[in-house]
Amino acid sequence: MNLALFDFDGTSTHNDTFSLFLKFSLDRKTQLVGGIRLAPYIAGYKLGWVTDKTIRTKLCQVGYVGYDANSLKDMGQEFAKKVLPTCVRENALERILWHKQQGDQIVVVSASLGVYLESWCHSLGLDVICNQLETHNGILTGHFIDGDCGYLEKVNRIKNKYDLSQYPTIYAYGDTPNDYAMLELAHKKYYRWQEID
Structure with missing residues (x-):
């Protein structure tokens, strides 16, 4: 048995599902107020001054604090x-089914x-490692459990869950610098669906 590691947004999908879910799950007022409060961060992110990790964290702190x-x-x-x-990209789904x-x-x-990604992964019989929203007495705090699952944290969580020495071949699929560390774990690396050394 080999191991196949797939990034989701951008690699397995055409869209950024994180921002789509914010629009899907938050009412117009929350979106408007949140957009105003986070305008400097959003502008900084678009200019490359604010990391995707920071913007994800801020969006959840503003959008989901107090949410049931x-x-x-x-x-x-x-x-x-x-x-x-x-x-979901057709070629990504085909590759997942090939690995299955x-x-x-x-x-x-x-x-x-995880609030949406776990459901999709379980429907296909896939394991998932992702951001988990913290709850307190059934209410969301707006924070992630154990921080943001990006960059090196992807590798940490993979190594905590799997003994990589048990797999003859490890495949990894990614599309941004967020995935570089994960790709380094693999024998067969695919960046934007092109195999790389």
């Missing part, structure tokens, strides 16, 4: 059924939110 956890879980399941299938036919261990490793 069960309501968001329901939203996530609906999003996984209705929206995600329209976002080989009997490989397949893991989606993403900085996207």
Whole structure:
């Protein structure tokens, strides 16, 4: 059995599902107020001065603090059924199914939110490592459990969950610098669907 590690947004999808889910799950008022509060961060992100890790963290702190956890879980399941299938790249799904036919261990490793990504992964029988929103007494705090799952943290979580020495060949698929560290774990690396050394 080999190991196949797939980034999600941009690699397995055409879209940034994180921002799509924000629009799907937050009312217009929250989106408007949040957009005003985070305008400097959003502008900085577009200019390359603010990292994707920072913008994800800030968006969740503003958007989901005080949100009912069960309501968001329901939203996530609906999003996984209705929206995600329209976002997934055909070639990515074909590659995932090819790995399944080989009997490989397949893991989606993403900085996207578990509240929707877990549902989609479980429907395909895939493992998932991703951002988890913290709850307190059934209410979201706006923070991530154990921080943001990007960059080196992807590698840390993979190594914590899997014994990499057990896999004859490791495949990894990514599309941004967020995935570089994960790609370095692999024998066969694919960056934007092109095999690299």
